[in-house]
Amino acid sequence: MILVDTHAHLDYLQREGADPEAVLNRAQEVGVSWIVNPSVTPDKFPEVLQLAERFPNVYAAAAVHPTDVQDVAESDWIQAIEAMLAHPKVIAIGETGLDYYWDKTHIATQQHFFKTFLEMGRTHSLPVIVHDREAHDDVHRLISDCPGVRGVMHCFSGDAEFAQTMIDQGFYISFAGNVTFKNAHALHEAAKVTPLEWILIETDSPFLSPVPFRGKPNEPERVRLVAEKIAELKGIPIETVAEVTTENAQRLFQPC
Ligand SMILES: [Zn+2]
Numbered sequence: 001m002i003l004v005d006t007h008a009h010l011d012y013l014q015r016e017g018a019d020p021e022a023v024l025n026r027a028q029e030v031g032v033s034w035i036v037n038p039s040v041t042p043d044k045f046p047e048v049l050q051l052a053e054r055f056p057n058v059y060a061a062a063a064v065h066p067t068d069v070q071d072v073a074e075s076d077w078i079q080a081i082e083a084m085l086a087h088p089k090v091i092a093i094g095e096t097g098l099d100y101y102w103d104k105t106h107i108a109t110q111q112h113f114f115k116t117f118l119e120m121g122r123t124h125s126l127p128v129i130v131h132d133r134e135a136h137d138d139v140h141r142l143i144s145d146c147p148g149v150r151g152v153m154h155c156f157s158g159d160a161e162f163a164q165t166m167i168d169q170g171f172y173i174s175f176a177g178n179v180t181f182k183n184a185h186a187l188h189e190a191a192k193v194t195p196l197e198w199i200l201i202e203t204d205s206p207f208l209s210p211v212p213f214r215g216k217p218n219e220p221e222r223v224r225l226v227a228e229k230i231a232e233l234k235g236i237p238i239e240t241v242a243e244v245t246t247e248n249a250q251r252l253f254q255p256c
Pocket residue numbers: 095131132154155
């Protein structure tokens with residue numbers, strides 16, 4: 001079985017003391033063939049790039065996370081990101097988006113960054129990894145203002161109807177560990193009705209460990225538990241979930 005973890009912060013795991021090689025070996029044992037490590041702020045770009053250069057099955061994405069935008073001077077990041085995008089292992093813009101849960105005080109700055117990154121994704125023909133926390137309407141509006149851009153709604157947190165709205169915009173729906181939570185009824189429904197051809201899977205490591213590891217640091221090997229839950233919800237074999245979500249990830253990110 002081949003799986004892809006389309007969103008794992010391997011650099012966080014490394015800073016927290018994990019050995020990235022051991023983490024990747026454990027992931028490979030359950031079939032994880034490659035992962036995407038998104039950046040959150042320009043300070044961390046060198047570490048994210050080093051990991052992508054060191055491991056053939058690790059790819060990187062470059063952007064500024066919506067909760068970090070207030071700390072970053074525009075003149076610094078535009079150049080740093082353009083430089084990152086020239087690197088062959090950088091295969092996406094991410095992560096960017098809007099987060100009204102953690103930060104309601106810099107909404108205008110968040111939107112300004114998000115618009116810029118969507119535009120960059122379109123210009124460079126790269127997929128955009130979108131973080132959306134309690135900001136569905138604005139995320140949808142800004143994406144519809146940038147026709148032709150494509151990407152993924154990472155750690156999807158909407159309902160079935162919102163998933164379809166984003167698919168209509170050309171965005172994949174990526175489920176994370178929270179789809180395994182017992183009370184996540186809207187997410188369960190979204191996973192059931194979203195066509196498998198539009199689904200990706202991820203861990204968002206070290207965050208959001210799936211059941212039964214809830215509250216513990218997460219690792220890419222646990223993407224298998226996300227695949228298992230989607231298979232259970234849809235009533236199909238896990239092998240089918242693995243095969244189709246891997247094809248979807250290849251199609252969207254086109255890793256070399
Ligand atoms: Zn995120």
